[in-house]
Amino acid sequence: MTPVLELRNITKRFPGVLANDHINLTLEEGEIHALLGENGAGKSTLMNILYGLYHPDEGEIYIRGQRTQINGPTDAIRQGIGMVHQHFMLVPVLTVTENVMLGNESVKGLVLDRKAVAARIREISQRHGLEVDPDVRVEDLSVGVRQRVEIIKVLYRNANILILDEPTAVLTPQEADDLFEILRSLRSQGVSIIFISHKLREVLALADRVTVIRRGRVVGETPTKDANQAMLAEMMVGRRVALTVQKPPAKPGEVVLAFKNLKVLDNLMHLAVNGASLEVRAGEIVGVAGVQGNGQTELVEALTGLRPVQDGTITIAGKDVTNASPRVITECGVAHIPEDRQEDGLVLPFPIHDNLVINTFYHPPFANGWVVNHEAIRQQAERLVQEFDVRTPSAAVPVATLSGGNQQKVIVAREMSRPIKLLIANQPTRGLDVGSIEYIHRRILEKRDQGVAVLLVSAELDEIMGLADRIAVMFKGKFTAVVDADEVSKEQVGLMMAGSSLEEALAHAPKPVSKEREIVT
Amino acid sequence: MTEATTATPSPVATTAPPKPRQTRMRDVILYPLLAVFTALILGGILILVTDRAVVQAWLNFFDDPMAALRATGHSLSTAYGAMFEGSLNFGGILRGIGAALRGEGTQELAVALVPLAESLTQAVPYIFAGLAVAFAFQGGLFNIGGEGQMLVGALCSVYIGFKVTGLPWYVHLPLAMFAGIAGGAIWAAIVGVLKAYTGAHEVINTIMMNWIAISLSTWLLKVGGPMARPDVPVTPPVLETAWIPRLFDTPGNRFHAGFFLALFTVWLIWWILYKSTLGFQIRMVGANARAAKYSGVNVKRLWIAVMAISGALAGTAGMVQTLGVDRWVGVGFSSGMGFDAIALALLGKNHPVGVLLAALLFGTLKNGATRMQSVAQIPVDIITIVIALVIVFIAAPEIIRWLYRLRQPVAKEGPVFSKGWGS
Numbered sequence: 036m037t038p039v040l041e042l043r044n045i046t047k048r049f050p051g052v053l054a055n056d057h058i059n060l061t062l063e064e065g066e067i068h069a070l071l072g073e074n075g076a077g078k079s080t081l082m083n084i085l086y087g088l089y090h091p092d093e094g095e096i097y098i099r100g101q102r103t104q105i106n107g108p109t110d111a112i113r114q115g116i117g118m119v120h121q122h123f124m125l126v127p128v129l130t131v132t133e134n135v136m137l138g139n140e141s142v143k144g145l146v147l148d149r150k151a152v153a154a155r156i157r158e159i160s161q162r163h164g165l166e167v168d169p170d171v172r173v174e175d176l177s178v179g180v181r182q183r184v185e186i187i188k189v190l191y192r193n194a195n196i197l198i199l200d201e202p203t204a205v206l207t208p209q210e211a212d213d214l215f216e217i218l219r220s221l222r223s224q225g226v227s228i229i230f231i232s233h234k235l236r237e238v239l240a241l242a243d244r245v246t247v248i249r250r251g252r253v254v255g256e257t258p259t260k261d262a263n264q265a266m267l268a269e270m271m272v273g274r275r276v277a278l279t280v281q282k283p284p285a286k287p288g289e290v291v292l293a294f295k296n297l298k299v300l301d302n303l304m305h306l307a308v309n310g311a312s313l314e315v316r317a318g319e320i321v322g323v324a325g326v327q328g329n330g331q332t333e334l335v336e337a338l339t340g341l342r343p344v345q346d347g348t349i350t351i352a353g354k355d356v357t358n359a360s361p362r363v364i365t366e367c368g369v370a371h372i373p374e375d376r377q378e379d380g381l382v383l384p385f386p387i388h389d390n391l392v393i394n395t396f397y398h399p400p401f402a403n404g405w406v407v408n409h410e411a412i413r414q415q416a417e418r419l420v421q422e423f424d425v426r427t428p429s430a431a432v433p434v435a436t437l438s439g440g441n442q443q444k445v446i447v448a449r450e451m452s453r454p455i456k457l458l459i460a461n462q463p464t465r466g467l468d469v470g471s472i473e474y475i476h477r478r479i480l481e482k483r484d485q486g487v488a489v490l491l492v493s494a495e496l497d498e499i500m501g502l503a504d505r506i507a508v509m510f511k512g513k514f515t516a517v518v519d520a521d522e523v524s525k526e527q528v529g530l531m532m533a534g535s536s537l538e539e540a541l542a543h544a545p546k547p548v549s550k551e552r553e554i555v556t
Numbered sequence: 557m558t559e560a561t562t563a564t565p566s567p568v569a570t571t572a573p574p575k576p577r578q579t580r581m582r583d584v585i586l587y588p589l590l591a592v593f594t595a596l597i598l599g600g601i602l603i604l605v606t607d608r609a610v611v612q613a614w615l616n617f618f619d620d621p622m623a624a625l626r627a628t629g630h631s632l633s634t635a636y637g638a639m640f641e642g643s644l645n646f647g648g649i650l651r652g653i654g655a656a657l658r659g660e661g662t663q664e665l666a667v668a669l670v671p672l673a674e675s676l677t678q679a680v681p682y683i684f685a686g687l688a689v690a691f692a693f694q695g696g697l698f699n700i701g702g703e704g705q706m707l708v709g710a711l712c713s714v715y716i717g718f719k720v721t722g723l724p725w726y727v728h729l730p731l732a733m734f735a736g737i738a739g740g741a742i743w744a745a746i747v748g749v750l751k752a753y754t755g756a757h758e759v760i761n762t763i764m765m766n767w768i769a770i771s772l773s774t775w776l777l778k779v780g781g782p783m784a785r786p787d788v789p790v791t792p793p794v795l796e797t798a799w800i801p802r803l804f805d806t807p808g809n810r811f812h813a814g815f816f817l818a819l820f821t822v823w824l825i826w827w828i829l830y831k832s833t834l835g836f837q838i839r840m841v842g843a844n845a846r847a848a849k850y851s852g853v854n855v856k857r858l859w860i861a862v863m864a865i866s867g868a869l870a871g872t873a874g875m876v877q878t879l880g881v882d883r884w885v886g887v888g889f890s891s892g893m894g895f896d897a898i899a900l901a902l903l904g905k906n907h908p909v910g911v912l913l914a915a916l917l918f919g920t921l922k923n924g925a926t927r928m929q930s931v932a933q934i935p936v937d938i939i940t941i942v943i944a945l946v947i948v949f950i951a952a953p954e955i956i957r958w959l960y961r962l963r964q965p966v967a968k969e970g971p972v973f974s975k976g977w978g979s
Binding site: 373 | 839843844846847
């Protein structure tokens with residue numbers, strides 16, 4: 036049978052970079068084909084070629100055996116290729132129907148034919164189990180449902196080749212499971228799917244075949260039934276990767292961070308944190324588990340002085356720091372790995388060496404009084420780039436030019452290279468590849484073993500289960516339970532994240548069986 | 557598995573190290589030079605098509621092609637010749653040096669230096685006003701209020717200049733200067749405070765403050781007004797003890813010591829921005845205010861400081877012009893210089909040295925335009941158009957790249973210019 040889509044020897048060069056080097060890829064009818072690779076391996080370039088956003092320098096594209104050229108997104112859709120981007124391309128104030136119509140408007144006379152479109156949306160959503168109300172405004176939908184709208188948009192345009200770019204990055208575990216069901220259903224109806232990811236577990240669970248690319252080249256292609264995590268990780272990274280963290284038991288010391296009855300408003304002036312209390316001791320990692328949007332962001336911002344506290348108290352190392360400024364809190368020995376590294380953690384146009392001192396630049400040796408000592412800043416950067424393995428041609432390049440993993444390493448280097456008592460890490464590995472995740476986890480554990488108190492906030496349940504000594508489950512602005520990590524199973528924590536009480540969770544879900552901790556994606 | 561998975565690093569795909577310095581050089585030097593060059597060529601075309609003699613000669617091209625070319629050459633050389641003679645006069649200066657060397661006295665040289673000195677003199681307020689906008693931009697603030705801050709600075713200086721009497725110059729002059737600087741600083745700091753504590757956008761408020769300053773000056777300077785003379789709508793002259801000293805006594809040479817203050821200020825602002833901890837914070841806030849807040853910078857206080865310093869620079873622009881050149885203030889004093897300052901900052905890529913060069917260019921062009929008008933009867937507006945074209949080419953480097961077939965730089969660095977319109 037001729038494959039639905041075939042890429043032969045696709046090569047794309049950017050100045051100084053060979054982004055795609057003679058890539059071959061075959062997509063069979065009705066299969067889910069995963070494209071696996073680290074950030075910056077060339078996955079996105081390849082898909083942008085397929086979607087007509089870039090033109091390949093060499094190589095051919097065949098659709099159902101016919102050689103073709105793709106001259107842009109409209110052309111791609113005409114040829115049956117639809118793409119769901121990681122960042123949604125939806126207009127929030129329009130309804131689902133209007134969003135689907137946008138760029139492909141059906142008209143009756145001079146009027147938009149909303150009814151007919153809505154009917155087709157209903158039909159598509161029924162056929163594929165994509166539950167969505169066509170008359171609701173997109174801004175009122177959750178992230179998972181918005182993604183469904185994107186998929187409907189593509190199906191509405193009669194695409195039979197679906198490209199999904201890191202679709203689970205923005206989803207909760209439950210939403211991801213729903214998405215997988217939808218994709219399986221689409222597959223059974225003959226839609227062929229390219230699924231881009233760097234998460235091994237997802238690829239193994241969902242895909243029929245997987246192509247691994249590294250540094251712009253295909254390093255292997257295999258049916259997923261013959262593959263396992265360790266093997267894929269090694270192909271992807273190019274070396275053996277430790278998938279489990281060796282973690283000696285914690286030796287908790289004194290309380291470093293304590294907050295009581297904390298109340299914090301979100302941007303819409305709702306109580307996002309509503310009476311949360313917790314203590315974190317030196318030498319332990321407390322993991323905050325929870326579905327995103329249950330107040331974790333606001334909690335961390337309040338603890339680090341970025342957001343005012345309405346009520347309650349925060350003490351760090353015995354000092355009351357309720358509503359203290361970020362600088363005062365940093366000076367207490369607090370390191371903060373922020374949730375949004377590009378918005379909060381880095382000054383993208385600044386060189387790496389300046390980014391390494393954005394919260395210490397006023398201290399000797401980086402400054403003498405009013406005068407910045409650029410030499411000292413550069414020397415420190417040389418050292419830290421080595422020590423924290425930041426892959427860069429030099430410490431003088433703008434940090435914007437680095438890959439996500441290396442940007443995160445710059446933040447980790449900055450926060451962990453100074454003497455600290457408390458580390459607050461919010462989504463420290465989001466969007467990173469296995470190699471970087473492994474590295475950052477090792478560094479966090481290292482700090483714990485040196486007696487630093489660690490508060491780890493993560494939407495990745497596996498990360499919490501693997502790293503935390505104690506788990507605090509956050510639900511609707513409160514901690515519903517604080518438990519020892521060994522005493523609960525992943526399923527039990529998942530239930531509590533969805534609102535169950537500790538007793539209910541312990542009664543119903545499977546008990547923890549294995550002490551082995553698997554934490555990679 | 558179809559391929560071995562041994563960890564041989566691929567020989568390709570090594571990311572090329574971006575060369576920040578090289579990108580900088582072309583951004584800061586090559587593009588502006590080409591922009592000026594292209595604008596002068598287009599300005600030349602404009603001069604030609606508006607010159608009736610040239611158009612007539614070209615209509616008769618087939619009868620007398622040489623006449624057409626001659627007319628073209630004549631028109632251009634008269635216009636640009638007058639402009640260069642009126643603004644730089646290098647030929648005259650060389651002749652003057654020759655005369656001085658031959659022992660014929662320095663009188664000819666002194667006269668020949670007047671146009672160049674006037675260009676530099678006209679550049680002085682531009683330097684300060686351009687620095688004001690560029691400095692605010694570095695901190696992420698869009699100060700469109702240079703106009704009002706200049707006016708307030710000028711009014712404050714002049715007020716001290718004519719009202720306070722009986723002081724020796726070494727007290728009176730610094731006092732008058734300080735009044736202008738402080739006036740501009742306070743005028744702008746109000747906007748900074750409003751932004752920090754109410755979130756009001758500085759673009760709106762600086763525009764409003766411009767109108768307040770202009771209306772205030774109209775009231776102060778109306779005939780018989782609080783600061784005006786009883787008969788004409790201008791202030792009394794500044795007392796000699798508050799003059800910024802002029803350095804030549806040749807008639808028509810208004811070159812004054814403010815030029816050196818401007819050079820020093822360029823250095824000072826450069827030092828603050830790139831060598832001091834304050835500048836580090838300012839640039840951090842300008843590039844990413846959220847990250848600045850995260851790293852412990854008091855963003856609100858910094859906004860106020862940046863606006864105050866920016867206003868102080870704009871106030872200085874008004875101050876040097878009044879104490880050094882005009883020695884009084886009338887209604888309509890700054891006539892758009894505060895807005896030209898935005899173009900200067902753009903042209904100078906927000907770098908103090910770039911602003912200095914751009915201001916020298918502006919001073920030269922504006923000064924030359926006056927002579928061009930009197931000698932070649934070409935309206936000053938041509939130069940306004942040339943300046944506008946320069947700005948267009950700088951704002952849209954794509955045009956210059958296309959015209960001169962330059963390759964697109966790979967990595968873009970530096971803050972985006974339109975940052976000021978953001979949050």
